[in-house]
Amino acid sequence: MMQDTGYKIQDKDMHHASGIMHQRTITVAVAGNPNSGKSTLINAIAGTRLYVGNWPGVTVEKKSASFEYEGTNIKLVDLPGTYSLSPYTQEEIIARNYLVHEKPDAIINVVDATNLERNLYLTVQLLELGIPVVMALNIHDEALSKGYKIDIKTMEDILGIKVIPTVATKKTGLSDLLMAVTASTSGHNPKKLNYGSDIEVAASAVEKQIKNNYPQLLEKYPLRWLVFKLMEEDSHVMEELNIGDSVSFIEETTKHLKKAHGDDVESIMADERYALASGLTHEVLKKPEFRKMELTEKIDKIVLNRFLGIPIFLAAMWVVFKLTFDFSAPFADWIDAMTTGPFKRWAEAILGFIHAPAWTASLATDGIIAGVGFVLVFVPVIFAMMFFITFLEGSGYMARAAFVMDRAMHAIGLHGKSFIPMLLGFGCNVPAVYATRVLENPRDKALTSLLIPLMSCGARLPVYVVFIGAFFTAYAGTVLWSLYVMGIALAVLMGIIFKRTLFKGESPMFIMELPPYRMPSFRSLMIHTWEKGKHFLIKAGTYILAVSILVWFLLNLPWGIENKKDSYLGKMGQVIAPVLAPVGFGNWEAASSLVSGLIAKEIVVSTMGEIYVQKKDEKKEQPALTDDLKEMGTSFANAVKDSASNVISTFGIASLSSEESKEEKEERSPLRDVIKSKFTPLSAYAFITFVLLYMPCVVVAIAMRQEFGTWKWFGIAFAYQMALAWIVAFAIYQGGKLLGLG
């Protein structure tokens, strides 16, 4: 637990004053280096659930949260992490534009206390904006545990701002921080740091020129910041001001500076800011003389080893998939049994009781319950997977994964930083496309976006689980792992092809900060697992429901058909089926399911549920409601027991392969049984490979359109993925047949 440093706001009157002000509203920007804990701080203060992760670049757009503090409405704006306010990456531009143009009332500068010098470089730049700044000296507990001694009083005196030690993960120091923030907005602006006589003389001359000749700019920009940007001949600012030839006075005033230092003004200014940050750090920070090797360094020696790095990454993924299956399978079986049993019976009973038309009963049971129900079955699998991915993100391992993949990424003309959006793609491809904003140039963004859909998102899991449950129970974790690895391998292959065709050029250098390993708190794990997984539940209740209804109509129209094959959906499937015959699943049912899966990949399973699962046992005696409820409770308790024993078991997947309950499971899993009769293990593997690779879902298409302002990149992704899916499935199916596996 962090020790309270004893910092208390001095001006008590200010505290009381804030109390009597009625609903004053202030906007506070939260700025800092990547991975300094900005989003965590906002979540801790405002009770929001912004996405956080122990790696740089999690936040790529500004987000906000509002709350009330002692009569003041505070709107916190979470800016993407930046190392400086120089506009080189998109997140830097977002942060800079916000601070300069939106003019927040105050800035909370979140500083990682374990990396003081690097973080202070941004602090120095923030002070140029003339906006009140309060520093949240975050991760203070880790700094203390490393033996760092930070002289907070001296830091406050030198910078002229309040410095509050905080530990956002433990919600420590937040009251003091808010008190300082509300006080800062009614007080003074930060003091000007001295950049040395050469720079200050030139700055005064430029300032005078602006005041005399361009007073209108003073309403738009902070004066000192504008002066420095003009001296640096910042291309964005020059373009924005459109003052053209009038900049000759700047050249005149900076001539002496350039001559004296033998460099351009931007470099001179950068050197001076680093000198200020470095000098301040030496002044206030005392590190222990003898430093022992930290746990992070010990782990990294193995994890980042050039020979062991990638095998360890692949092994970590295998463990994740194995645990995902082992933990979730009994719960998936339980939901399956509930949706195909009691829920279906209850819906039929209710509709019968209100004398609803017979077709509405079929729509409810064979359409909605079969369609949505078969997707809900896989919610435990998705949540388990998201839990383990969140754990890897929070622990800091995902940043290492990007690092070890750097060499492979260079082969395809990208660098390890591109692997971060790809890793996000394992959860959902949509935020992964948005996360390409961390990449500096449009070429990298476009190429990474084209490769992201090859990362297997959570929506594809239900399809895999149905087929793996039907054919590969003994090797479930390994088969699932093979699909994810295949996605990554094909991304590398496609990257090489794209590099030689559409995206010629050198791969940029990769500099990435590796955060220390941290044990994520259980609460944080639960919150972010829920945030990642809940949209699958929302999808089930919205567009999977809508598509299930539409598929039911397409399967039953024209009205009165005897065979589903004669329905509109059946006829459409029959047109496409011949194209899929060489890849092993040339039947109309598979073709129709793949077409509906274009909306979202889970819908492949819901459509199969509607097509394949027929009504049976019409005359079977219906159990009473109390029997159903009793059965639900008993089977759930069994699922919990099975799940626990699966996780600790080192053998197979008991819940999917258990001999003793096989008959029972067959009765409970009608979709798996039908699939067993329609596919062979070889065609099943070809089918799930096709689902892995064929076009990105509609929402990814929309995200790509939004990010690039054109349908061009989605068009390319659609074309190459369709071709790739067919070729790979063909190779697997025909190759397998040649080897006698069919």
Place this chain on the structure above:
Amino acid sequence: MSFVDIVLMVAIITGAVYLLYRSVWKKKGHCPGCDSGTCDTKKKYNPKDC
């Protein structure tokens, strides 16, 4: 099939199409991020939490 059945059927299909349009196009698939309502929350700060 009666007239009421046809009206009911058209209403259900229209509702499903609208739900699909709204959730896929307007709500961007309810994927994680601001559009899914994870931010812009308004709460009263509770210092006891800290």
